[in-house]
Amino acid sequence: MEIIIRNSDDRPLYEQIAGQIRAEIFSGALKPGEALPSIRALARDLKLSVITTKRAYEELEAAGLIDTIAGKGCFVADLKQNPEILNEQRNRELEKRMFSVVRAAKDYGTEYEILLEILRTCWDELS
Numbered sequence: 001m002e003i004i005i006r007n008s009d010d011r012p013l014y015e016q017i018a019g020q021i022r023a024e025i026f027s028g029a030l031k032p033g034e035a036l037p038s039i040r041a042l043a044r045d046l047k048l049s050v051i052t053t054k055r056a057y058e059e060l061e062a063a064g065l066i067d068t069i070a071g072k073g074c075f076v077a078d079l080k081q082n083p084e085i086l087n088e089q090r091n092r093e094l095e096k097r098m099f100s101v102v103r104a105a106k107d108y109g110t111e112y113e114i115l116l117e118i119l120r121t122c123w124d125e126l127s
Contacts, residue, residue: 001021001024001029001030001036001037003016003017003020003021003042003045003046004020005017005046005048013048013052013056014052014053014055014056014059015056015059017042017046017052017053017056018056018057018059018060021036021056021060021065021066022060022063022065022089022093023093025065025066025076025079026086026089026090026093030076031076032076032077032078032079032080033075033076033078034075034076035073035074035075036057036066036073036074036075036076038073038074039053039054039057039074040053057074060074061074063085063089064077064079064082064085064089065077065079065085065089101115102115
């Protein structure tokens with residue numbers, strides 16, 4: 001698992017970490033039951049505070065994406081047991097991405113109907 005921290009990113013560091021791990025879980029690159037790096041090891045590798053990596057893991061655990069087992073570490077949760085969590089998380093991720101697209105469209109002065117047409121065109125091209 002490779003996590004890239006970008007200083008140019010407006011999001012806090014813990015959100016960047018959590019977002020990349022979340023994406024790896026959703027894509028299937030991280031499998032259910034797979035161990036994540038320890039909080040300390042990840043902090044050391046990224047040259048960040050343990051507090052930052054701990055907060056990222058806490059956010060993932062609160063979302064039901066990872067399980068923490070005392071004395072053993074953090075592991076990818078089995079989302080197949082709770083598909084509602086997976087669907088909810090995917091929808092939240094899409095919503096976040098859509099907000100940035102809608103914000104850009106508003107900044108450009110794009111009308112709502114044009115934005116819908118662009119979305120429909122993109123959807124059709126990928127279908």
